[in-house]
Amino acid sequence: MSTAATAVPNPASRRGIIEWLTSTDHKHIGILYMCTSVFYFFVAGLLAMVIRAQLAQPGLTLVGPHAYNQIFTLHGTAMIFLFVVPFALGLANFLIPLQIGAPDMAFPRLNAFTYWIFFFGGLTIFSGAFVNGGAAASGWFAYAPLSEIRISTGGGQDLWIIGLLMTSVSGILAAVNFITTTFLYRAPGMTMWRLPIFTWEMIATSLLILMAFPSLAAVLALLFIDRHFGGQFFNASAGGSPVLYQHLFWFFGHPEVYIMILPYFGVISEIIPVFSRKPIFGYTGLVLSAFAIAGLSMGVWAHHMFTTGVVSNGFFAAVSFLIAVPTGIKFFNWVGTMWRGSLLLTTPMLFAIGFMLNFLIGGITGVMVASPPIDYQVEDSYFLVAHFHYVLGGGSLFAIFGAIYFWFPKVFGKLLSERRGKWCFWLLFVGFNTTFFVMQFLGAMGMPRRVYTYQNLPGWGNLNLIASIGALIMAAGVLVFVWDVIASSISRTRASDDPWGGYSLEWWATSPPPEYNFTSLPPIRSERPVFDAKHPDLARLSQK
Amino acid sequence: MNSARARLLFGSGLLLSTAGCGVYALPRGATTQALVMHQDWTVFTLAGSFVAIVVFALILFPLVVWRRRGDEYPPQFRRNNKLEITYTIIPLLMVIGLFAVTYHNDIIVEHLTAHPQNTIDVTAFRWSWLFHYPGTAINIAGTPQAAPQMVLPIGETTRINLTSVDVNHAFWIPAFLFKRDAIAGVDNSFDLFPTRMGLYRGRCAEFCGLDHALMTFTVRVVSQEDYARWLRAGGPAKVSAKGASS
Numbered sequence A: 001m002s003t004a005a006t007a008v009p010n011p012a013s014r015r016g017i018i019e020w021l022t023s024t025d026h027k028h029i030g031i032l033y034m035c036t037s038v039f040y041f042f043v044a045g046l047l048a049m050v051i052r053a054q055l056a057q058p059g060l061t062l063v064g065p066h067a068y069n070q071i072f073t074l075h076g077t078a079m080i081f082l083f084v085v086p087f088a089l090g091l092a093n094f095l096i097p098l099q100i101g102a103p104d105m106a107f108p109r110l111n112a113f114t115y116w117i118f119f120f121g122g123l124t125i126f127s128g129a130f131v132n133g134g135a136a137a138s139g140w141f142a143y144a145p146l147s148e149i150r151i152s153t154g155g156g157q158d159l160w161i162i163g164l165l166m167t168s169v170s171g172i173l174a175a176v177n178f179i180t181t182t183f184l185y186r187a188p189g190m191t192m193w194r195l196p197i198f199t200w201e202m203i204a205t206s207l208l209i210l211m212a213f214p215s216l217a218a219v220l221a222l223l224f225i226d227r228h229f230g231g232q233f234f235n236a237s238a239g240g241s242p243v244l245y246q247h248l249f250w251f252f253g254h255p256e257v258y259i260m261i262l263p264y265f266g267v268i269s270e271i272i273p274v275f276s277r278k279p280i281f282g283y284t285g286l287v288l289s290a291f292a293i294a295g296l297s298m299g300v301w302a303h304h305m306f307t308t309g310v311v312s313n314g315f316f317a318a319v320s321f322l323i324a325v326p327t328g329i330k331f332f333n334w335v336g337t338m339w340r341g342s343l344l345l346t347t348p349m350l351f352a353i354g355f356m357l358n359f360l361i362g363g364i365t366g367v368m369v370a371s372p373p374i375d376y377q378v379e380d381s382y383f384l385v386a387h388f389h390y391v392l393g394g395g396s397l398f399a400i401f402g403a404i405y406f407w408f409p410k411v412f413g414k415l416l417s418e419r420r421g422k423w424c425f426w427l428l429f430v431g432f433n434t435t436f437f438v439m440q441f442l443g444a445m446g447m448p449r450r451v452y453t454y455q456n457l458p459g460w461g462n463l464n465l466i467a468s469i470g471a472l473i474m475a476a477g478v479l480v481f482v483w484d485v486i487a488s489s490i491s492r493t494r495a496s497d498d499p500w501g502g503y504s505l506e507w508w509a510t511s512p513p514p515e516y517n518f519t520s521l522p523p524i525r526s527e528r529p530v531f532d533a534k535h536p537d538l539a540r541l542s543q544k
Numbered sequence B: 001m002n003s004a005r006a007r008l009l010f011g012s013g014l015l016l017s018t019a020g021c022g023v024y025a026l027p028r029g030a031t032t033q034a035l036v037m038h039q040d041w042t043v044f045t046l047a048g049s050f051v052a053i054v055v056f057a058l059i060l061f062p063l064v065v066w067r068r069r070g071d072e073y074p075p076q077f078r079r080n081n082k083l084e085i086t087y088t089i090i091p092l093l094m095v096i097g098l099f100a101v102t103y104h105n106d107i108i109v110e111h112l113t114a115h116p117q118n119t120i121d122v123t124a125f126r127w128s129w130l131f132h133y134p135g136t137a138i139n140i141a142g143t144p145q146a147a148p149q150m151v152l153p154i155g156e157t158t159r160i161n162l163t164s165v166d167v168n169h170a171f172w173i174p175a176f177l178f179k180r181d182a183i184a185g186v187d188n189s190f191d192l193f194p195t196r197m198g199l200y201r202g203r204c205a206e207f208c209g210l211d212h213a214l215m216t217f218t219v220r221v222v223s224q225e226d227y228a229r230w231l232r233a234g235g236p237a238k239v240s241a242k243g244a245s246s
Helices: A011-015 A017-022 A026-055 A065-099 A108-130 A155-184 A197-229 A242-259 A262-276 A283-297 A301-308 A313-338 A347-369 A372-378 A382-412 A418-445 A460-490 A529-534 A536-542 B002-025 B032-065 B081-110 B224-233 B237-244
Strands: B118-125 B128-132 B139-141 B149-153 B158-164 B169-173 B178-182 B188-192 B198-204 B216-222
Touching: A017 A026, A026 A065, A026 A108, A026 A382, A026 A460, A065 A108, A065 A155, A065 A197, A065 A242, A065 A262, A065 A382, A108 A155, A155 A197, A197 A242, A197 A262, A197 A283, A242 A262, A242 A283, A242 A301, A242 A382, A262 A283, A262 A313, A262 A347, A262 A382, A283 A313, A301 A313, A301 A372, A301 B178, A313 A347, A313 B032, A313 B081, A347 A372, A347 A382, A347 A418, A347 B032, A372 A382, A372 A418, A372 B032, A372 B081, A372 B178, A382 A418, A382 A460, A418 A460, A418 B002, A529 A536, B032 B081, B032 B178, B118 B149, B118 B169, B118 B178, B128 B216, B149 B224, B158 B169, B158 B178, B178 B188, B216 B224
Parallel strands: B118 B158, B149 B216
Antiparallel strands: B118 B128, B128 B139, B158 B188, B169 B178, B169 B198, B198 B216
């Protein structure tokens, strides 16, 4: 019972590690994806702790500039490409076939391929740390000409490019698989308008991946050609354009932000109704808002380039503001779901609420930085660092913890501890806000991002120290989480099939689900068939 | 249960009270352009704080009022078309209003006067700056260890022409609330109209490699008479040496 391998009781899994290495079962692949991405979260989190130690006071010399540049490059790259995105892909791998009542994904072997190419892509990126010159050190968006070979001479930059190319191919193939599966493999009765919100959000995410990731693959390929085959695409003195790099990168990079948040909107939209004992409020509007966000997010990329002086700031500001509308709709959907509900503050629900509070700050500061006159001051400052951490840390990361606490019993058949879970939540919530709220002030005052040291200006040392203390509190929260996972995994208590009173079909299967998932399915007449089957009296009233 | 509620209220109250401070975190701008950017910042911070307070209240109110007390199921309502249309239109109107403010302000900030009184060509390189005053022999170049100093006259428009000879950089003077990227192959221009004399810090804002953190400069805003005298003397050396130490 103690290892992950034996936690999934299907006959094939007893063959141990070989089965895990060769499995095409969507649940195995989902678990591999999620465990690998959480591993990278720990690595990237440790790097963040080094950053906060270095910046705790002005003029510290814990690491030198070159090491510091590698550390923040790997921190950003790992958090974005090896944690937040692949965790969503893993969760979707595990959940989508279950939520739509299917036995597996449409292309199981392709599915295994997407995981393994992601796995080796991550290793490739980090292997740069062991080559001459060290790992990539030009930031997670690796602007050319800084990332060109005449400046970044080391092989670490090449390994970074190749590793990212592998993960982008992985994402594209996974998106194809998700779309095919949801369109073609739904159980009888599971119409599109009865899909659980998480599955809907993954459809929108997959479409975004298909539109955005090719641009990433293209810009990486062009950069590689520049570096090794005299491409000159981004070399101004040979007729190339550094601005072209920015366009291509952010044409991927901004949709990427929504690729990192839409799945977690889905997670929140699954957790809140269950612990409010109500159906999601405004289902249709919620689904449409996901597609509005996906569509608009393709037209905002140059708000990352307001300060270049060569883009239409008015146009990109306008479209960026518009995204606030469908995002706001989602907040009203969640509030409407809690309204007059019967709320139970379990750990997953706490994380969902933490998500809303944090993400709201990220959203509001997002509207602020979308205004060019504000952006001129805060672009590339710690205000921006605070903004996107409120979105990705306070938002996505909190939703990931919510998802882990919510679906852990389904995935491994063990419940995590509510008591430890609440400790984990409060430490993370307090630590997170302590770290990142003060960064907004630092940025407004003029502290730039990506500096390994800073001058001792009034207030800077204290605010940075507060941020570093917050990071320690967050680390304590993560340690409580690790302790919780270990303690709950070795506990003999097994979770029931439906410990929360869940709505969607994964709660109909056993915990953990068997190979091919279902022996029977309840009738599917709404987006919450399990609730309908268990509460026929209430189901009749709520379906109109 | 009560203590959990208290913690929630305390946590969110703390967030709200600090949100209000955001208006005051920004430096008081020292150019006419900065005045406009400061107005923009104030409008957005106040609007944002208002939205934050309303939505925080909407999120926290159900947690306080509708906690689970028994095994009863609440009413299973799913939609309310009028409400949904309302909560779509209100944010839409808000962002349209904010866009009008932004658009108006951005035009002022980006406006280039037809005949600026002064011009400075700024070239960014790894990892310092070259300030060239066209029509004079004044060239002020720095190093990461010795930051160069730019001298500007108060009450006149100075046109900055900005470019880079290697990687992307960004020319940022936090007290002017303004930055612009320096990109090889791109000739960027913007106007500065300083309104307060003094010594200000400037720095590179776009990550440019090893010594990015040390790529600083200073700006000294002087009276028009002092500026003219400084130009005539062609003597940046003694001023820039002083700036480097700050």
